[in-house]
Amino acid sequence: MELLASAWAYFLNRQDLMFEVLKEHVTLVLWATFFTVIIGVPVGIAISRTEKLRNTILGSVSILYTIPILALFGFLIPIMGIGSTPALIALVIYGLLPVIRNSCVGIIQVHPQLKESARGMGANDLQLLFKVEIPLAFPVIFAGIRTALVMNFSLATYAVFIGAGGMGRIIMQGIRTFNTGMMLAGILMVVITTVLLERMVGVVDNRIQKRYSLSD
Amino acid sequence: MTREISVELQKVSKLYGQDKVVNEVSLSVEKGEIFVLIGPSGCGKTTTLKMINQLIPHTSGNILVNGTDVAELDVVELRRSIGYVIQYIGLLPHLTIQENIAFVLKLTKQSKKLQKEKAEELIETVGLDFSHLNRYPRELSGGQQQRVGVARALAANPDILLMDEPFGAVDPLTREQLQNELLRLQESIQKTIVFVTHDMQEAFKVGNRIGILRQGELVTLGTPMEIVKSDDEFVKNFIGQGALFEVFDTIPVTRVLEKSVPLVRIHEKVDLQAEELKDWENVFVVEPDGNCKGYIPLSDLNKDGSFAAEQIEPLPKASSPDISVKLAVQEMLWGGRTWLPIVDESTGFKGIVLFRSCAALVAENGR
Ligand SMILES: Nc1ncnc2c1ncn2[C@@H]1O[C@H](COP(=O)(O)OP(=O)(O)OP(=O)(O)O)[C@@H](O)[C@H]1O
Ligand SMILES: [Mg+2]
Numbered sequence: 001m002e003l004l005a006s007a008w009a010y011f012l013n014r015q016d017l018m019f020e021v022l023k024e025h026v027t028l029v030l031w032a033t034f035f036t037v038i039i040g041v042p043v044g045i046a047i048s049r050t051e052k053l054r055n056t057i058l059g060s061v062s063i064l065y066t067i068p069i070l071a072l073f074g075f076l077i078p079i080m081g082i083g084s085t086p087a088l089i090a091l092v093i094y095g096l097l098p099v100i101r102n103s104c105v106g107i108i109q110v111h112p113q114l115k116e117s118a119r120g121m122g123a124n125d126l127q128l129l130f131k132v133e134i135p136l137a138f139p140v141i142f143a144g145i146r147t148a149l150v151m152n153f154s155l156a157t158y159a160v161f162i163g164a165g166g167m168g169r170i171i172m173q174g175i176r177t178f179n180t181g182m183m184l185a186g187i188l189m190v191v192i193t194t195v196l197l198e199r200m201v202g203v204v205d206n207r208i209q210k211r212y213s214l215s216d
Numbered sequence: 217m218t219r220e221i222s223v224e225l226q227k228v229s230k231l232y233g234q235d236k237v238v239n240e241v242s243l244s245v246e247k248g249e250i251f252v253l254i255g256p257s258g259c260g261k262t263t264t265l266k267m268i269n270q271l272i273p274h275t276s277g278n279i280l281v282n283g284t285d286v287a288e289l290d291v292v293e294l295r296r297s298i299g300y301v302i303q304y305i306g307l308l309p310h311l312t313i314q315e316n317i318a319f320v321l322k323l324t325k326q327s328k329k330l331q332k333e334k335a336e337e338l339i340e341t342v343g344l345d346f347s348h349l350n351r352y353p354r355e356l357s358g359g360q361q362q363r364v365g366v367a368r369a370l371a372a373n374p375d376i377l378l379m380d381e382p383f384g385a386v387d388p389l390t391r392e393q394l395q396n397e398l399l400r401l402q403e404s405i406q407k408t409i410v411f412v413t414h415d416m417q418e419a420f421k422v423g424n425r426i427g428i429l430r431q432g433e434l435v436t437l438g439t440p441m442e443i444v445k446s447d448d449e450f451v452k453n454f455i456g457q458g459a460l461f462e463v464f465d466t467i468p469v470t471r472v473l474e475k476s477v478p479l480v481r482i483h484e485k486v487d488l489q490a491e492e493l494k495d496w497e498n499v500f501v502v503e504p505d506g507n508c509k510g511y512i513p514l515s516d517l518n519k520d521g522s523f524a525a526e527q528i529e530p531l532p533k534a535s536s537p538d539i540s541v542k543l544a545v546q547e548m549l550w551g552g553r554t555w556l557p558i559v560d561e562s563t564g565f566k567g568i569v570l571f572r573s574c575a576a577l578v579a580e581n582g583r
Binding site for chain 2: 111113114116117118119120121122123124127131132135136138211212
């Protein structure tokens, strides 16, 4: 109880700092998710067309995904130094797997009859992709983006190790300075914002799934 | 009179590797007719149909659409000019009914206004309510979805429609209703329709002409009556024993209604010399309002053609003019008579159907 009180006191005292780290955190995550989508969705769609490339790419992305984040930082620091760029790259690398995989699966599972009827009506390749395949794969693609976003949000806590700030800063500083109130404030903030984010995206996701649910 | 040909297949074949799934099929579909392709599962009906809009490219032979070889046409343009309806309907679940119907118009970048107008027009054409336009496909029944499928195929106003087992996925009652609607619709739109089914009854019902496929080859081609009379063992087996009755079921009894029935008024004499008496055994007695009171066998008449009111025999149970020849024949058989009176509930006596005229239908060709 005392601990909680000290965390709360810290939070009230240093609202400016809390805001600052939250902003850093959110900015990092949004950029990371943006690049993940920009790269992941087209790659996912591309590999949905060719089976050969599919296994190679999904395989390599899966391997990258299993590297612990601190080890990944270890790779990136000698190449790029520290700062937000390597942090961004690390997050993008983790986000790619769910986004690529879901985009690929989403496109593949569009019912062939639907594609055929659209083609039968005279849709060309681009129209088929943008008016039929992507809209129909959207719920699955979005689920992948949701996973990447929430995962990146929690992974971004580590960004502090590579000098990219974020909410991890408060926790680290709290540990380093034996300030348990500060540390706990950081931890609670991470937990609460992650849960909130998860909930929010969940609501959006539910809407999308409902809106697009197929009739059989 | 030679009729205009809308779709022509000249020795068209489709090979998958060494498999000839369609083998030198030649046929021509006349403008405005419903041409049915039928055959056992896997005989190549769908493949043949899809070669017409080039969803499946053919291996050899020529396919002409409105006189032009499809090889010379842009496939996308070709498909936009031909309506396409499939069994699984293929309505896009993320689009409203209105957007689904106007999909082709959207592909060709027509104005929003036109898309809306066309959707409103077509939803009525296929017998659905305006209120359906803003719904999603999953909110419609199978039969309603199927109607939307037809509306969608009509959106670009194509003069050719390809339909692949369009009513295959609905219950028998709805199916019959949809068939009737298609026939009614066809009377006003007069499209050229290539219709694939594996239901013989459906083929007889909607087809002006029927082509039977077997292992990729066209075995027979003809009107329902010609098909029924085929000597080919495969065809006989395929269409089954009741086929003649199935064809009779599609012909309205009004087609065989006798043109001139010998009539006489009460208290008048029958003119025994009259030309129309030839071939008749009975004279029919009508009242001034046109209703039929009964009949008198010619043999019961007095020498001068007169008769007494007591001699009039009551008319046997009459049928409505809406029935088919099949039902009429059944009625005659049940009644042990070679003729059947036809009476309209509201307008009265319509005439007489003779058994021999029904039988003569088999001799005469076509519908
Ligand atoms: N892509 C393909 N590769 C190889 N064979 C195929 C291919 N598509 C179809 N076939 C074969 O071609 C034959 C004809 O198929 P098609 O779909 O035209 O049959 P169908 O008459 O429409 O049958 P059904 O009544 O079951 O729909 C079948 O034997 C099928 O196995
Ligand atoms: Mg088929």
